[in-house]
Amino acid sequence: MRFTIFQDSRVGDRETNEDRVGYSYSRDVLLLAIADGMGGHAQGEVAAEIAVAEITRRFQQEARNKLKRPFDFLVSAIQSAHRAIVSHAVERNLLECPRTTCVACIVQNGRVFWAHAGDSRLYVLRRGELIAATHDHSKVQQLIDAGALTPEAAAKHPDRNKIFSCLGGVVPPIIDVGQDLALEVGDTVMLSTDGFWAQIPASIIGTMLRKQGIMELMPGLVGEAHRRARGESDNVSVVAMTWENQEDPNIADTASLDDEEFASSSNTTQQLGPAGPVDDVTDEDIERAIEEIQNAIRKVPR
Amino acid sequence: MPQQANQPLPAGYVLNGYRIEKPLSSGGFSIVYLARDETGTPFAIKEYLPSTLPLRAEGVEVKIEDESTLAIFRHGLKCFFEEGRALALISHPNVVRVENFFRANETCYMVMQYVRGRTLQFHIQRHRHEFSEAFIRRLFIHLMNGLREVHASKLLHLDIKPANIFVSMDGRPVLLDFGAARITLSEEGTKLKPMYTAGFAAPEHYRFKPEELGPWSDIYSVGATIYTCIAGTPPQAADAREQNDGIIPLRTLARQDYSKELFDLVDACLELDRMKRPQTAFELQKLFMEEPAVEEKKGFLETINKPLSKLFSR
Numbered sequence: 001m002r003f004t005i006f007q008d009s010r011v012g013d014r015e016t017n018e019d020r021v022g023y024s025y026s027r028d029v030l031l032l033a034i035a036d037g038m039g040g041h042a043q044g045e046v047a048a049e050i051a052v053a054e055i056t057r058r059f060q061q062e063a064r065n066k067l068k069r070p071f072d073f074l075v076s077a078i079q080s081a082h083r084a085i086v087s088h089a090v091e092r093n094l095l096e097c098p099r100t101t102c103v104a105c106i107v108q109n110g111r112v113f114w115a116h117a118g119d120s121r122l123y124v125l126r127r128g129e130l131i132a133a134t135h136d137h138s139k140v141q142q143l144i145d146a147g148a149l150t151p152e153a154a155a156k157h158p159d160r161n162k163i164f165s166c167l168g169g170v171v172p173p174i175i176d177v178g179q180d181l182a183l184e185v186g187d188t189v190m191l192s193t194d195g196f197w198a199q200i201p202a203s204i205i206g207t208m209l210r211k212q213g214i215m216e217l218m219p220g221l222v223g224e225a226h227r228r229a230r231g232e233s234d235n236v237s238v239v240a241m242t243w244e245n246q247e248d249p250n251i252a253d254t255a256s257l258d259d260e261e262f263a264s265s266s267n268t269t270q271q272l273g274p275a276g277p278v279d280d281v282t283d284e285d286i287e288r289a290i291e292e293i294q295n296a297i298r299k300v301p302r
Numbered sequence: 303m304p305q306q307a308n309q310p311l312p313a314g315y316v317l318n319g320y321r322i323e324k325p326l327s328s329g330g331f332s333i334v335y336l337a338r339d340e341t342g343t344p345f346a347i348k349e350y351l352p353s354t355l356p357l358r359a360e361g362v363e364v365k366i367e368d369e370s371t372l373a374i375f376r377h378g379l380k381c382f383f384e385e386g387r388a389l390a391l392i393s394h395p396n397v398v399r400v401e402n403f404f405r406a407n408e409t410c411y412m413v414m415q416y417v418r419g420r421t422l423q424f425h426i427q428r429h430r431h432e433f434s435e436a437f438i439r440r441l442f443i444h445l446m447n448g449l450r451e452v453h454a455s456k457l458l459h460l461d462i463k464p465a466n467i468f469v470s471m472d473g474r475p476v477l478l479d480f481g482a483a484r485i486t487l488s489e490e491g492t493k494l495k496p497m498y499t500a501g502f503a504a505p506e507h508y509r510f511k512p513e514e515l516g517p518w519s520d521i522y523s524v525g526a527t528i529y530t531c532i533a534g535t536p537p538q539a540a541d542a543r544e545q546n547d548g549i550i551p552l553r554t555l556a557r558q559d560y561s562k563e564l565f566d567l568v569d570a571c572l573e574l575d576r577m578k579r580p581q582t583a584f585e586l587q588k589l590f591m592e593e594p595a596v597e598e599k600k601g602f603l604e605t606i607n608k609p610l611s612k613l614f615s616r
Contacts (some may be wrong), residue, residue, distance in 0.1 A: 079350040079513050093383055168458040172513035281376035286405065293403040296390035 001030065001107070002244040002251045004285040008222050010268045012195055012233030018100075019193045019237035020048040022266025024056050027257045029063040030107040031056065032239050036120050036193040038099040038166065047085045047168045053268050055104050063106075064260050070106040071177045074115035078102055078167065078175050080300075085168040093289050099168035103134060103191050106239065112181050112189055117173035121197050124181060125188045128206040132179055137165035148217040155198060157267035168267040183243040188214060190241075195234030199225040214240045237267075303313045308351050308358045311335060315362060318406055320413065328353070331378060336416065343403060344416040350382040350409050357409075364408040379410060381611065385480040386412050387536060388457045396448025398468070399479045418471050421478075423464035426531055432533045435560045439590050443473040446587035449524070452477070453517045453583055460515070462523035463502040464530055501536030505574050508541040518576045521586055525571025525579075532556050532568075543574060561594030 011017040016114040018037035025031065035051040037044025045259045058077040067073045081102065089097040101118025114122050116134045119141070135141065139162040143149035154160060165174035183189075188209055200221055208217050217241055226233045255261065309334050310325045311317065320337040326346060327334045337347045351357060355371055356366045366372045387402040389412075402413035422441075426433075445467065452459055459466075459480060468476040504522035506514035522540070529537045533555040537547055549572065553565045567589050573579045580586040 082513060090380070090384070093387075095387065171516055187399060281380060286376075286379065286410070289380075289387075290403055290405055290410070291382065293386040293390050293400075296387060297400055298405065300391060300393045 001027070001028065001254045002246050003008075003030065003107070004214060004242045004244060004251065005032075005239070005265075006218040006241075007239040007265060007267075008219065009237035010222060010226060010231065010235065012226055012235050013231055014215060014233070014235055015297070016045055017235050017267070018044040019050055019195070019235040020045070020052040020266065020268050021191070021237045021239045022052045022056055022264065022268060023239055023241075024059055024262050024264035024266075025254055025257075026060075026063055026260070026262050027254045028108055029059075029068050030065065030241065030254075031059040031104065032107075032191055032241060033102070033104040033238060034120050034191040034193060035103075036101045036102070036118070036195075036235070036237070043094070043098040044100060046088065047100035049268050050085050050088055051078075051081040051100050051102045051167055055102070056264065056266065056268075060116045060262050060264075063089055066107060066108050070113040071115065071180070072107065074104055074106060074113065074177050075177065078104060078115060078117060079175065082167040082173050089168070093285070093292070097168045097249055098171075099166045101163065101193070102173075105189060105191065107189070107243075110183050110243075110246075112178075112183055114178035114189075115175050115179075117167060117175050118163045119161075120193045122178065122190075122192065123188075123190045123202050123205070125190065125202070125206050125209055126184060127186070128210040130202040130206055132181060133202070134178060135176065136163070137174060137176070138163045150230055156283055160198075161194075185245050188242045188281065190214075191239050193235060193237045195229075195236040196222065196225045196238050198234075199228040199236075214242050219260060260266065306352055307356065309332075309360060310347065317347070317411065322344060322347070331382070337413075345502070346398075346414045346416045348412045348414065350379060350411070352378050362407050366408075377400070380409055382412070386410075388452075388455070388480050389414075391458075392451055394448050394451040395555055396444055396475055397451055398479075417468050417476050419469050419476075420532070421465050422467040422469055422475070422527070423468060426464050426534065434558070435564055435594070438528060438531055438564070441469070441473075441475050442524065443587055443590045444523070445477065446583045446590065448475070449479045449520060449583040450587070458515060458517070459520050459523075460507065461499060461502070462520055462527060463499050463536075464527055465499075467527065482590050500539040500579050501530075503539035503540060504551055504576065506576055508544075514576065516576070516584050518579045520580075521571050521579050521583070522573075524586065525568050528568050529572065532560065537572060540574065547574065563589075563592065563594040589597075 005023055007021055007023060009017060009019050009021050021034045023030065023032045033052050033055045035048035037048035055077045058080060060075060086097055101116065102122040103120045103122050105114035105122055107113055109284040112124065116122060117137060119136040119138040122134045123130055139159045140149060140154040140157050144151055144154055149157065167173050205221065218238060222236055222238055225236045311322050313324055315322045323336045323338065325333050326336050331350065331352050333349045335347045335349065337345050339345065340556065348542055352375065355375055357366065366375060375473050386400060386403045389398065393399065399415040400412060401415060403543040404411055441524055461479060466477065468478050470476060502523045504519040507519055526537050529552055532552055543549055552568055572578060580589060
């Protein structure tokens with residue numbers, strides 16, 4: 001496979017970066033993933049971190065050869081990320097489970113497959129046009145679908161951040177799978193969090209991609225997304241892949257990879273081993289848990 | 303339920319200001335005692351004490367000799383904390399109230415309000431076939447208030463059954479024992495198995511797929527509980543039903559007249575397909591509130607006229 005990948009994640013004007021992006025590929029299969037930890041909830045970045053780390057781990061476990069059922073893999077990997085987040089919350093005795101959105105896509109055999117939960121997006125751009133996109137699991141998208149809201153008004157809607165599917169929630173995520181789409185040379189598959197897509201319309205990206213490749217164009221667009229938010233920028237994250245001429249000798253071919261070799265990159269901090277071992281419960285943990293419970297007892301009116 | 307092999311605390315022992323009177327019940331993970339504080343107010347105190355681990359042969363202190371037992375003990379302790387947290391966050395007349403939580407004797411204790419009454423299980427054993435439709439509807443309308451509160455707090459009970467529903471002297475149902483809450487959400491294979499009770503646990507509970515669990519899993523258990531009230535025995539276990547569904551239709555087991563609507567409602571709760579059940583406690587509560595089409599049968603009217611107090615006489 002010959003392709004070009006661009007990836008970046010910026011903190012924007014926030015204190016922490018709760019977005020995680022990553023990609024990983026073997027000789028025959030490529031994974032792209034992005035997760036936007038939810039700020040309203042405790043430790044959103046932990047949820048996003050676990051999501052990308054867990055999906056990547058599953059990918060490296062199962063994608064040594066081509067995946068037999070890419071959609072099944074995506075759904076199952078996102079579900080296991082959800083479970084890993086919930087387990088993490090139980091392990092650490094977190095009062096609230098951290099949450100995150102997630103989009104992941106697989107490219108193999110010249111085709112692209114994707115699945116998502118929440119309002120991080122995937123676009124497929126061909127010759128400057130948006131030919132496929134995920135459908136946000138968000139309240140404003142539902143209103144738009146019902147004809148009660150225009151996309152322009154949605155951008156300013158007070159509930160524009162409310163989503164009804166995520167990883168780490170009490171109910172398991174609703175996971176939508178995308179099409180199985182044959183890639184043409186020059187197609188770009190792009191995953192982004194709302195810090196990016198809310199600022200940069202797909203039409204602009206399409207138009208500019210006619211003139212420039214992702215490696216030249218994307219760094220500027222990420223900066224532009226940050227600037228357009230006028231000092232209130234959310235975390236801005238993008239991972240994009242352009243499908244190249246498979247015969248072009250100037251572009252690296254994954255065929256040069258050894259068997260079972262993976263090339264990967266992500267902004268995960270890897271502090272949490274995915275599906276890590278059981279941590280010991282120390283005396284301090286016990287004291288802390290008891291104190292939390294006593295606080296809760298005092299706080300809730302009897 | 304495994305037998306508790308460990309020694310209970312002796313009567314008269316004073317624990318953190320509460321005087322132990324007697325053990326009330328003992329289960330897989332704990333012993334519950336009746337105790338009183340210095341003012342004489344009664345409390346139910348739950349002592350974390352996994353029955354499968356050798357912890358206390360004598361005295362009051364928990365003594366753990368080896369590392370692996372300690373690890374399992376402490377892992378289970380986290381689940382005990384989960385229960386404490388869950389209950390501490392809920393204040394509702396139909397959910398048992400937690401009053402205090404502390405560490406002593408190398409284990410932990412949860413002090414709960416003491417409710418005078420009996421479990422629904424006791425009533426089923428004692429008064430088989432005497433549950434009228436009106437009584438069942440009234441009891442479960444109230445219980446759904448408590449369950450709605452539990453679900454609204456983003457928790458699942460996951461072990462609803464007659465033994466975990468207390469009926470106070472004034473007929474108020476109180477949901478007890480959140481021991482199973484969250485245990486299943488952790489994926490470790492340790493000696494502390496996830497808790498479920500055959501006949502009452504939903505099929506997705508057996509499959510051990512946390513992502514399939516939801517309010518509908520508790521709804522299944524509510525259905526099984528009503529089934530038990532009417533039939534006297536729980537329905538066939540859900541894992542066996544999935545292999546070969548041989549559940550005995552409730553209407554063939556009933557010893558008195560119930561409306562078709564009530565049978566349909568129990569059937570809906572006991573659907574193996576979780577999506578076909580009522581999805582929320584509120585939805586189910588509304589079904590309980592719908593008056594059945596009155597069939598003019600003498601026997602039925604006699605039944606609902608039977609004084610409720612008869613159900614509670616000892």
